[in-house]
Amino acid sequence: MQGDCRCVKLDPMSTIAKALGLLDLFSDAHPRLGLSDVQRLTGRDKATVHRHLVALERAGFLEQDAATRAYRLGPALTRLSGIRARTVPEVEMVRSVIDVLSRDVGELVHVSRVQGFDLVHVHHAEEHDHPVRVAFDAYGLPPLFATASGKAYLAFSPGGLLELAIADPRTCLPGTPAPDRREIEAELKQIASLGYARNRDALRLGVSSVAIPVFDGASRAFATCSIAYPTGRGGKGTEARLARLLMQRGRDITEAMGGVVPPHILDLWTPSRERAAS
């Protein structure tokens, strides 16, 4: 154990950043924290922490339970989040998350909303490190069963939808036979257990992709996010690596659009978090 983790003189955090950082300690797993909890989690002085908590409370970002004296997230967040939801268009909401993801993976990232049985473009980002990359093609309007996105959507939607999708001719590539019911069901089941859908050379030769669903406020899938990459790139581990990165961001993407990821999916996507907090 060399060095007791005393941070090596980063640029001194602003007081504001320190205070706002406290809000990030509150989570679904730990929605209520006392002064001591916060002090332990941050390692800062109790007096400082207390002043920060009070400042946040006065602004409505926290509120204190009169009985237990514990703090929890406050009503101002609901108010401001409402303003954001009403005034910022959907595209702008995902943009930041998607852009970062694209930069991290160096491939084309694509968010589409499901409307009826069509995928409609919401936003895409391509940060191309590689000379060979997948070009974005917004107007392809690929059918549900031909894309990883479509399958990701169906795999995380209630079963009734699949019936309708199979019946609808527009969900398959023109000229392709209607998909086999048993086969599709098996594939969707696998997707549901993996946490993501994949595609290899199905839509266009040489193009593969991985995709996950995006959930709305009632935890229903309503959109998808996918990464497209040249099939040849990187060998066997590529799909798994991209899928992992995508799933890691799954929560952020859904929440950026104001949605809620169902808990069991969250477990699939972020297997071993939440162990830092006591």
Place this chain on the structure above:
Amino acid sequence: MQGDCRCVKLDPMSTIAKALGLLDLFSDAHPRLGLSDVQRLTGRDKATVHRHLVALERAGFLEQDAATRAYRLGPALTRLSGIRARTVPEVEMVRSVIDVLSRDVGELVHVSRVQGFDLVHVHHAEEHDHPVRVAFDAYGLPPLFATASGKAYLAFSPGGLLELAIADPRTCLPGTPAPDRREIEAELKQIASLGYARNRDALRLGVSSVAIPVFDGASRAFATCSIAYPTGRGGKGTEARLARLLMQRGRDITEAMGGVVPPHILDLWTPSRERAAS
């Protein structure tokens, strides 16, 4: 004009409070603000404002449009607000707003949720200044048509609901004749144009009340908030005064529960705001 509004040495605002205060400048009417806008609105130094904006942005509470360089509310608000919605029970959300309202008006304030055609208790607050006051009676389960709350709910719900409500025997006091259709419709229309419902001695002699609806995230009425007071108190102006105070808080109540007040109702409730911002 005596004194040029140079604030008379209040306890020096913490940096945190100043920064968080900036977020309150963003509203439905002004969702995007540039550095200069913020500087003008606050009167603070440009450098200070800029540092605060950057700090808020780094924490995800604001984000900056790359093209226009304007700031808008950021994704962290959505994230945190989601945690709050999932972890804080409904009762706790309204509590603070209701408690303050009750203290302000000195009467019984009552929030109920509509389930089917029943009103179920969510939270009440009674800050009794007056020796004579209305005692809270949670288990009365009064029928829709006998209360201001019930009428407020119906008046701000789609028309089809009224049909069903009239047909249902449980919406009236036992032993009372079914309400006259035309009469009710006229009353609801008046309520919709006033912005609140009222009741005088209908449910219990000597008890009057005013009520407004509470809206959910899709701007549908789903609950109500009412003030009950002794009919005799304060003479003629009382109802109008209480109604005004109630409507002033209408937005806060709805937003505390994660809802959105429809714009035309908001105009009824807060007639002349939003004039400070240029």
Place this chain on the structure above:
DNA sequence: GGCAATGGTTCATATAATGAACCCTTGGAT
């Protein structure tokens, strides 16, 4: 080409954040 307005940065100065020590209350253990 000059002017005004916007977004952003610098650096000496003064103000506001910090933390060790302190107090008060609660809830078990003994």
Place this chain on the structure above:
DNA sequence: ATCCAAGGGTTCATTATATGAACCATTGCC
């Protein structure tokens, strides 16, 4: 009943941090 530990909260001298006048860069306009 008494003690002890832990939690929430406060004080005040010290110093680190936030501040703002002046400055630069870019854009749009007459």
